[in-house]
Amino acid sequence: MNTFLDAVAWIFSPERLTGSLPLPLAIAQHLAFTFASVIIAAVVAVPLGWLIGHTGRGREIAVALSGAARAIPSFGLVVLLVLLIGVVHKTEAAIIAFVLLAIPPILAGAYAGFEAIDRTVIDAGRATGMTPWQVLVRIEVPLGLPLLIGGLRSAVLQVVATVTIAAYVGLGGLGFYILQGIPLRRFDQILGASILVVALALALDGVFALLQRVVVPRGVTARLDPGGEVPRAGAVSAA
Template identity: 60%
Template sequence: MNLLSDALKWLVAPEQWEGKDGLAVLLGQHLLFTFISVVIAGAIAIPVGWAIGHTGKGREIAVGAAGIARAVPSFGLLILLVLLLGVTHKPEAAVLAFVVLAIPSLLAGAYTGFEAIDRKTIDAARAMGMTEWQILFQVEIPLGLSLLVGGIRAAVLQVVATVTIAAYVNLGGLGLPIITGLNLRRFDMVLGGALLVAVVALLLDMLLAIGQKAAVPRALGSKQRKVRTQDSKTSLVQEKELT
């Protein structure tokens, strides 16, 4: 408990939030790396995932590539990219490493969103004379948006947690107090930095969870609630019959 209280005191101390290496600046750096990495990864993975989900082709290749990307150790990849690109391109190397980390979740969210759509809905849209582009933008993307936001949610959480390693190559972020605290044996600083990262991750997850819920089409959401209500009534009836 003493360590936790010391960490909280360090975290809320006004002087920790001031200066060029203050927590406010480090938090901004952390969020900026996260935002840029997820946006770039989304620009790559989402169109590819939509193409796979719409055409039904290339899923095995995408799953294999995503599995390889997940298996790559982020810290090792960051150090390798820094060595390959040079110390003058450390920010680019860090962003590239985080993009590789974010792509699998975004890719999976994009194509599974399309795969979850009832094929009868797609067939009905084609029977109405809609073009493939109209089906994509007016049917598949709106219906698959919830799972895509779920993929974005997973990617953001992974990147937020991993951006802490940027401090190892002097790029700032909330990993800096953790690394500095370890070197100085200031465990209150280490725990305080870790708590701040956890709070940021929880807040972002909460916001994206709200966005994911809002992305469910109203008709689909009411249908899901109706199904849950029917299931509950069926369970109650079965329980009464058993008793």
């Protein structure tokens, strides 16, 4: 209990606003790496996932690649990319590693959102004379959006936790305090920085959970698994 109180005192100490890496700057760096990586991953994964979900082709390949990407150890990948790309470009190397981590859940959310749509809704749209593009924009994208947000939510949580390792290659973030505190045996600092990482993850999870509910179109029922991350087939249908 004393260690926890010491960690809280470390977080709110005025000394956190000074030094080589003030705490607000470390938090900003942590969030910047997180959102930059997720945005880049979304630019790659969302169109590809929509294409797979719309055409029904390439799902097996996407699942295989996503599974392979999930199996890659993030720390080893960051170090490997820094060595391959060069220390001068270590920021780019770290972001590439985080992007590769974020792509699988976003890709899964994108194509699963389309697959979960009741096919009778799409057939009804086509029967009214909608073109494939209109079906995509007016039916599939709105109805698949909740599960896509779920994929983004999962990606953000994974990346915000993994960004901690950026400190191992000198890129700052909240992992800087953890890495610095280990040899110094500053357990209050290690726990305090860990608490902040958990707090960021919980705050972002709450924001995306709320957003996931807000984007559900009126007259539509979207059912997710209890974790809010793994969609079930046939889960989105018109009420």
